[in-house]
Amino acid sequence: MTDKQILEWKNRFAxxxxxxxxxxxxxxxxxxxxxxxxxxxxxxxxxxxxVFEPTLDNxxxxxxxxxxxxxxxxxxxxxxxxxALAMLIAIPSAYAMAFSPTRRTKxxxxxxxxxxxxxxxxVLLPIYLLSQKLGLLDTKIVLVVIYALINLPIxxxxxxxxxxxxxxEILEASRMDGTSTWNEITQIxxxxxxxxxASTALLSVVLCWNEAFWxxxxxxxxxxxxxxxxxxxxxxxxxxxxxxxAVATLACAPIVVFGWLCQKQLVQGLTFGAVK
Amino acid sequence: xxxxxxxxxxxxxxxxxxxxxxxxxxxxxxFSLIRYNLLYPERTGFVGLSNYExxxxxxxxxxxxxxxxxxxxxxxxxxxxxxxxxxxxxxxxFRGRGxxxxxxxxxxxxxPTVNALVWKNMMMNPIYGLFAxxxxxxxxxxxxxxxxxxxxxxxxxxxWQWTPFAILIFMTSLQSQDQEQKxxxxxxxxxxxxxxxxxxxxxxxxxxxxxxxxxxxFHLSIFAEIFxxxxxxxxxxxxxxxxxxxxxxxxxxxxxxxxxxxxxAVILANIVAIFLIRAVGKNxxx
Amino acid sequence: MKYLxxxxxxxxxxxxxxxxxxxDEITIATVNNGHMIEMQKLTPKFEEANPGITVKWVTLxxxxxxxxxxxxxxxxxxxxxxxxxxxxxxxxxxxxxxxxALEFGAEYDVDDILPAxxxxxxxxxxxxxxxxxxxxxxxxxxxxxxxxxGMTMPDNPSWGHVKDAAAAMTDRDAGQYGICLRGKxxxxxxxxFLTTMANSFGGKWFNEDWTPxxxxxxxNHAVNFYVDMLTAYGPPGSAGNSFNEILALTNEGKCGxxxxxxxxxxxxxxxxxxxxxxxxxxxxxxxxVTTRGANWLWAWALAVPSGTQKKADAMKFMEWATSKExxxxxxxxxxxxxxxxxxxxSTYDNPKFKEAATFDEAELKAILSADPSNSTxxxxxxxxxxxxxxxxxxxxxxxxxxxxxxxxxxDISVEEALENAQAAAxxxxxxxxxx
Numbered sequence: 001m002t003d004k005q006i007l008e009w010k011n012r013f014a015x016x017x018x019x020x021x022x023x024x025x026x027x028x029x030x031x032x033x034x035x036x037x038x039x040x041x042x043x044x045x046x047x048x049x050x051v052f053e054p055t056l057d058n059x060x061x062x063x064x065x066x067x068x069x070x071x072x073x074x075x076x077x078x079x080x081x082x083x084a085l086a087m088l089i090a091i092p093s094a095y096a097m098a099f100s101p102t103r104r105t106k107x108x109x110x111x112x113x114x115x116x117x118x119x120x121x122x123v124l125l126p127i128y129l130l131s132q133k134l135g136l137l138d139t140k141i142v143l144v145v146i147y148a149l150i151n152l153p154i155x156x157x158x159x160x161x162x163x164x165x166x167x168x169e170i171l172e173a174s175r176m177d178g179t180s181t182w183n184e185i186t187q188i189x190x191x192x193x194x195x196x197x198a199s200t201a202l203l204s205v206v207l208c209w210n211e212a213f214w215x216x217x218x219x220x221x222x223x224x225x226x227x228x229x230x231x232x233x234x235x236x237x238x239x240x241x242x243x244x245x246a247v248a249t250l251a252c253a254p255i256v257v258f259g260w261l262c263q264k265q266l267v268q269g270l271t272f273g274a275v276k
Numbered sequence: 277x278x279x280x281x282x283x284x285x286x287x288x289x290x291x292x293x294x295x296x297x298x299x300x301x302x303x304x305x306x307f308s309l310i311r312y313n314l315l316y317p318e319r320t321g322f323v324g325l326s327n328y329e330x331x332x333x334x335x336x337x338x339x340x341x342x343x344x345x346x347x348x349x350x351x352x353x354x355x356x357x358x359x360x361x362x363x364x365x366x367x368x369x370f371r372g373r374g375x376x377x378x379x380x381x382x383x384x385x386x387x388p389t390v391n392a393l394v395w396k397n398m399m400m401n402p403i404y405g406l407f408a409x410x411x412x413x414x415x416x417x418x419x420x421x422x423x424x425x426x427x428x429x430x431x432x433x434x435x436w437q438w439t440p441f442a443i444l445i446f447m448t449s450l451q452s453q454d455q456e457q458k459x460x461x462x463x464x465x466x467x468x469x470x471x472x473x474x475x476x477x478x479x480x481x482x483x484x485x486x487x488x489x490x491x492x493x494f495h496l497s498i499f500a501e502i503f504x505x506x507x508x509x510x511x512x513x514x515x516x517x518x519x520x521x522x523x524x525x526x527x528x529x530x531x532x533x534x535x536x537x538x539x540x541a542v543i544l545a546n547i548v549a550i551f552l553i554r555a556v557g558k559n560x561x562x
Numbered sequence: 563m564k565y566l567x568x569x570x571x572x573x574x575x576x577x578x579x580x581x582x583x584x585x586d587e588i589t590i591a592t593v594n595n596g597h598m599i600e601m602q603k604l605t606p607k608f609e610e611a612n613p614g615i616t617v618k619w620v621t622l623x624x625x626x627x628x629x630x631x632x633x634x635x636x637x638x639x640x641x642x643x644x645x646x647x648x649x650x651x652x653x654x655x656x657x658x659x660x661x662x663a664l665e666f667g668a669e670y671d672v673d674d675i676l677p678a679x680x681x682x683x684x685x686x687x688x689x690x691x692x693x694x695x696x697x698x699x700x701x702x703x704x705x706x707x708x709x710x711x712g713m714t715m716p717d718n719p720s721w722g723h724v725k726d727a728a729a730a731m732t733d734r735d736a737g738q739y740g741i742c743l744r745g746k747x748x749x750x751x752x753x754x755f756l757t758t759m760a761n762s763f764g765g766k767w768f769n770e771d772w773t774p775x776x777x778x779x780x781x782n783h784a785v786n787f788y789v790d791m792l793t794a795y796g797p798p799g800s801a802g803n804s805f806n807e808i809l810a811l812t813n814e815g816k817c818g819x820x821x822x823x824x825x826x827x828x829x830x831x832x833x834x835x836x837x838x839x840x841x842x843x844x845x846x847x848x849x850x851v852t853t854r855g856a857n858w859l860w861a862w863a864l865a866v867p868s869g870t871q872k873k874a875d876a877m878k879f880m881e882w883a884t885s886k887e888x889x890x891x892x893x894x895x896x897x898x899x900x901x902x903x904x905x906x907x908s909t910y911d912n913p914k915f916k917e918a919a920t921f922d923e924a925e926l927k928a929i930l931s932a933d934p935s936n937s938t939x940x941x942x943x944x945x946x947x948x949x950x951x952x953x954x955x956x957x958x959x960x961x962x963x964x965x966x967x968x969x970x971x972x973d974i975s976v977e978e979a980l981e982n983a984q985a986a987a988x989x990x991x992x993x994x995x996x997x
Contacts, residue, residue, distance in 0.1 A: 011370075014365055015371075017365060021362055021380065022376040025379060026382060028383070028391075028394050028398070028436070029382055029383065031398055035398065039835075046737070048398075048404060048406060096285035097286060100279075108290065110549065113493060114546060115296055117542045121522045121525050121526065125633070128639070132637065137639060137641060149292065149293070153293065154490050157486050157489065158445065161445075161486050196448060209385075210388065212387060212500065216630070220642065224620070230390060232623075234594065234623045240806070241398075248387065252386050256382055260378050317658075333989075335986060336961070403816065422799070423799060423801040503625075507751075509964045509967040510747070523957055523961070528956065
């Protein structure tokens, strides 16, 4: 075999490996979706059924029992709202820290992260009492604010990372040309860091979307998100796997589709090699 | 940029986080020093450090600290190493890379409670779980994962959820790696490992540090996965600090002790953070 | 001017019309159990009969619901107008003045509610929650397997007999397990069952001076018996099993016997989810030295938190959902086999119900034989069969449950587990100031 052939085989091997790993990672999700089309009796069959007559009963039941759109809307508003608010605060800050770092920048970043160290269950009561005093219990506002705050440190860290990856030379060159700070941000940094910003925002949306603790504890009938809807489908008495799988599929589907649409954005933009 | 502008840009994030930290944290510290049980509203008063004393003298406390550290350490190792390997594996373009990418990061999109339920009931159950079926198929005795290896099971479940996070960050960062440099290195005859050690790893140093820091924060307070799968057991085999706090806050409704536990968790997190910074922190600044 | 006046009049009229039609909204917190889901489905009938009231639901799993309503009621959060609570909370919260005491008209026929249920949901003679459905525990067994083994099941078997039957029905190679029991740690999970078992061995949670009694010989015997039997004849993974997990196993035909909530009877005999629906039979919970406390008593009940702004509407709903008429409504809609049971004598007297249910007699007998105020061989200071109705019990029960699971998993010995459990319980009780 020539070197080229060896390389080709290596590549094929790598591709096969990538697919294998991807399938392994994805399998539990596939299984969950599959289960959502089973009856409860099929869902507990031993050995598990791979081939069966699919049913949509679980989905119609969810539609009958709850208002999926209300929960989904709540999820959309709170995760996008929380992310937008956090990004609005984080982008300028991370930008300033990345391009004009001081001795204290690292400490500030770590301090920010440390605000996340208090376990949610430990601060439940303070937050609950505060929201109650402010009349914010069971509103989307309280979730938007909390999501923005709990994700802000993470967003700062990740954005900081991506901004730092932009080669200083590019900025220095443009500064020599007398570009204003505003133009520097909008015309040079933003396009270059777009992939990073997009993936940060996606991460934040996902974290908000999946956040269950605050969503369950601070809402009741109005502002409950899909995480609260999922919680309402796990039952202490009675079989619920296929129903739970269906509701979980419904709860996760929007975000997976969103991620799918975003994935091209995620890896675009950060190609500095050519610029240099 | 001048200093004022820099300060101005940083100010909002610092101010809101300062408030977010000060308000709940100071309330928590205050609660940790008083007698405050939701179920006994008539019992009040300053109790000094006795809430702390009660929390740390719990028989479950030493194993909980150990489990917390083991859990954080193992998930960090697994997700970073695996994430790195997979990110590099899918760095080269190939047909269907988009699909592979989405499949790889999708576990991160699943809610932790759902994730834990799926693994507990459909994967790890010793009778109808898929692992048991596979074990039967190859003629082995099925393993009762959650009973025999409770902590390992939780580690697997959490790693499955968080490796995609590392993949996502590394994957994005790899895109910014200087391809010319790599090609030049290949032409110079540098092998895969040489390139990995000398080019890729240094390039990914900061992302790795960041992934470690962020994940550490999340893993220190892992709760849903344990609550759904093992309820911290058998015994205290998979109890962590967050679970102990939960027991105080939402079973006992003892806000005082739960707050003391919360403050302890902050202290523990800071200690872990200091060690992490020693190890990888210098990479945060380049 | 005239025009203006008419407009103003019109506006006032339309405004008052709006305020007239705006319905009072009540929010109800409940668990995701079958009967509650049915209640949600039937709620439009209530809204039709009571124009002006709309009902909003918050459904949660049991543990979350419990922490959620407790936080709400203790901090006067005011998020819920009707709460679904259990027999554990009702007397505690009632004594704290957090719940409205219930009074009913003659039509409601409060005396029709089974006395054990009324007793368990009352404090100082006041009823604080109206039972929506109730349950006890009993043996559900596979008659076909027992017949094949040449054995019978008396109506009041001893634990020894149950163990023999379990041995006879076990065939590990065929994936057939003689007995399935709860093992998942939790005061409402494994400890609900283990407490009844310990009761029947003569054990109890607390002595009269409130010191825990877990290091007694009775507990030792009971837990040893439990661990030995479940290890030898139970399915793998017992340490993670609670109601749902075992329900799945039983419906799949893997369990010879299952001792659990009577409500399970309606699931395992339902052909749409059980493969062995026609093979199940029922008996009373096993006894060792006493039958007292050998089977538990639980009710999911509706309560109205004191201080709700919508007390009248909330009361109306609660009355509707726990009335005889509601039971009849469910029967009309889904048949008599699907009605919520365990609450009213009239349900069990109804010939149509007797005909539809195969488990009614065993269930009623179990419920009637349970007495929360007299559930142990020796005297105790607490109320409750499978729990002690004190605020500390949730945490104690769960910590003890952890130890029992560890013993079942074989990580520690039964003696060690009970020693740890005793120490943990002692610690909590001391802190709470009982002694």
